[in-house]
Amino acid sequence: MEHYTMNLTLKVWRQKSKQDKGHFDTYTVNDISSEMSFLEMFDVLNERLVHEGNEPIAFDHDCREGICGMCSMYINGRPHGPWEGTTTCQLHMRAFKNGDTIVVEPWRANAFPVIKDLMVDRSAFDRIIQAGGYISVNTGNAVDANSLPIEKEKADASFAAATCIGCGACVAACKNSSALLFVSAKVSHLALLPQGGPERKTRVLDMVAQMDKEGFGSCTSTGACEAVCPKEISITNIARLNKEYLISGIVSDK
């Protein structure tokens, strides 16, 4: 694709702290390369802000290669911006053209309070994982692979669910701020494998209970989560979680 440069207007959410009310600030950035990533464009802007003696814009990022789940911008009315199956860090400026105005907001959900500017506190996800998104039984030494046969379809579906990076775009996109796509991906990837079997019944109940406690909304199957998920986690996982939840609710010892 041909390289070009562009001048852009950015409307960015600025908020000093959790308690601050926050507001939009408008910035113009010039000579932005179409080959830059979206976050590099923010780096350029931030360097300028620092040079000018202003506070740089705070945003989350880590690996910048689409696998850590830290980046979290709501760009022009879509979590992670206009490209499908892409994290903000992998969104490149060729998605935009000269003269565009880009509105950048933080994830909006009461369960994800804004820490500063575009950074939100997603530790609610960690607490949901802590409630049961793991295997605590001792599995001993690594056994011969052939001694534990797993159907290919199940292995594939499990791995597909396990690609969830926990970025929270599903919550940001959902009109109810539901975290069910995230929780269902975590429940599914363990429910589909024999290793997840021993704690299968309590896992789903505990994780959903924690999810409700964290203040996420309920799922109404609109499908917005699936549409914005950078890892393209299927909404079918939510239906699978519902099945797991119903059965566990009936047969669990708890």
Next chain:
Amino acid sequence: MGLTGIFLIAFLIVHVGLNACIWAMDGGQMFNVAAHFMGSTVVMRILEIGLFVFFVLHIVQAYTLEVQNRRKRSVGYAVPMGNSGSKWYSRYMGWLGTLILLFLIVHLRNFWIPSRFLDMNEVTYNGVEMHDLFGLMKDTFAGNTWLVALYVLGCISLAYHLMHGFQSAFRSLGVFNSRYLHLINALGLGFAIIVPLGFAMMPISMYFGWVS
């Protein structure tokens, strides 16, 4: 929501099926007999109570959830997502449901209350006296453009409500196998179009005098 929704879907099948008797072209006899059976059989009267319970549950649950869900995001987005990612009718189930509820109130006033509590014209078939609901239907809709328009609007709301609700109900109950989901999606689409269309044709038929 899913469970009550599926019960109400089952009710719609019975309702549209019985009402289709108006097109028997027998002066409304088949329809009146069917309505008499529904109104006079003990089992049906008990089911009727169940129906009201499910309606109330569905409505109360829906508004409770809607209020709870709205509270989960105190600060909204400056640029809403709109239709990128979800269908409008899946996001506006609450509004569509409210339209259906308003329609339902008018609908109960038009037919259910007269047949249960008010004096009605009676007809006699084979020595059995019963309400002339067919006649009531004709009188209600004939020449009443606004009411027919309201009924059609109610049916359109129902169509969109079902278009999302039918498949969503089964998802809530944990149907995840792709084979069944495809089937349910197709069934849901068909149901959401055919059943409300059937209902909408009833006042339209009465209005234009297509039935006798």
